[in-house]
Amino acid sequence: MLTPVSESCQPADPPTPATGRAKMSDVARIAGVSQAVVSRLLRGDETLRIREETRNRVLEVAAQLRYTPNEVARALRRAESGILGMAVHDTSNPVYSEIMAGAQEEASASGYALLLADADELARSDRTFERIVRGNRIDGLLLQRGSSTADETIAKIAATRLPLLLVNDRTRGEIGSVALDDDDATYLATRHLVELGHTAIAHLKLGNPKARSEARTRGWRRALHEAGLPDGPQLRGGHTPEEGAAALPRLLASGAAPTGIVVSNVLAAVGAMTAAREAGLRIPEDLSIVAMHDVFFARHLSPPLTVVRLPLRELGRRSVAAILRQLEGSPARHEIITELAPELIVRGSTAPRRKQR
Known part of the structure; x- marks a missing residue:
């Protein structure tokens, strides 16, 4: 008994x-x-x-x-499941697919399998996830943070028993992280518009996660201030075409008359382009748009989308390498990938300022 x-x-x-x-x-x-x-x-x-x-x-x-109790940490270092978990929000997102490809390459090269899960579904099945964690069926978890409360649920379950790493997040807590140089990315995008002669440059920001959103806002603002320009209007553009499409009319209705827009998410930029055309604006004659991240369809849009390419695949590789170091007993660290600089890819959605609307 x-x-x-x-x-x-x-x-x-x-x-x-x-x-x-x-x-x-x-x-x-x-x-x-x-x-x-x-x-x-x-x-x-x-x-x-x-x-x-x-x-x-x-x-x-x-x-x-x-x-994390010492005996659990020791057990984790001896773990032999050979499996890492990766949780992202919206597994169909083409931005995440590049990160996952790099993570898969690094995991395979290190003798590990990588299991992918949708973060929101994982949180809804929290008891199942907890059984997986408590049963040591995975050796560590990579979490691509989003804007939902699912992240808190996943972290609460995993953090006390597994090495946990936040992907593309600038946390300074005890959970390790690997992030991109978001500040320089939006700086590069904004400077491109400044060099084309635009003086009214708006920003459709992420909103969440907060640290990533703030970093991209800093880059946009830094480029404007270096050029002696005032802050342009800024609204949340979100992470999806629907959110971007909804943000563009709000931006125009606010009385702002930007001739250039930096969009912090490529999917939101697609929606903003659609909304701009529906409002009777020509791209790039009336409005130049540049977005974060290069995805496979960006060059096939009409017009092709100017983007800032970030090292997403390297982010996936570096994240797996970081969590494997934790499995070997190294303390959690915070990394920002700076040696692979953001790269501006100029296409047809940006052009020299021709007129003020």
Whole structure:
């Protein structure tokens, strides 16, 4: 007969430790349980019997404190499943496909298989995902962050038991990350429009994830200020054609009259181009558009889309290499790929400013 481990009903009041690495006693104190409960739960002890509410509270506190017990870390370094997981938002996104291709190449070269999952579906099937994690069926997880709450659910489950790495994210927390040089990318795009004579340059930004969006906003603003130009109008353009199409009319209705637009997502740029034509604007005669990321269809649009190409495939490779270092016992690090600079690909959607609308 299994004997339940004692637990208290209410969490303790003291706050999260402000400095230093969290200990098991910190998790137990804040969650309001014994250290034995914390230890057995995070080890995946199948004989442990506790209430679901208590179980969730312990996992949440452990995730918030970024606590990983030493015995779990040792077990992870000995893991032999040979499988890495990768969770992205919208597996059909052509931007993500380049990242995944690079990740697959690096994983295969290192003797690992890479399993792909949709982050939102993974979060909805959280109990299934938790069984996979607790059963050590994957050795580590790469998470391409998006704008949904699914990221929090996935991180909460994975962070206490697996090496977790954020892909294309500029976090400075204890979870490792690999990011692109987003600041220089939008700087390059904006400078291109400035050199074409545009003085009213708008920005359709990402919105989320916040760090990536802010980096791209900085690049756009830096190029304007270097040219002695004021900030142009800025609205959220999102990540999809639908969001881009909805943003362009809002931009025009705001009273702004830009002759050039930097769009922080290539799919949103496609929607913005459609909305511009529906508004009676010619591209690039009335409005020049340049977007982040080169995808296979960009050169086939009408007109072909000017883009800034970023090293997406290298991002995938570098992310897998980073999480494999964590599996070998190295601490999590934060990397930004700067040696492969963003590259401007000029096509037909940008031209010298001819007239002010």
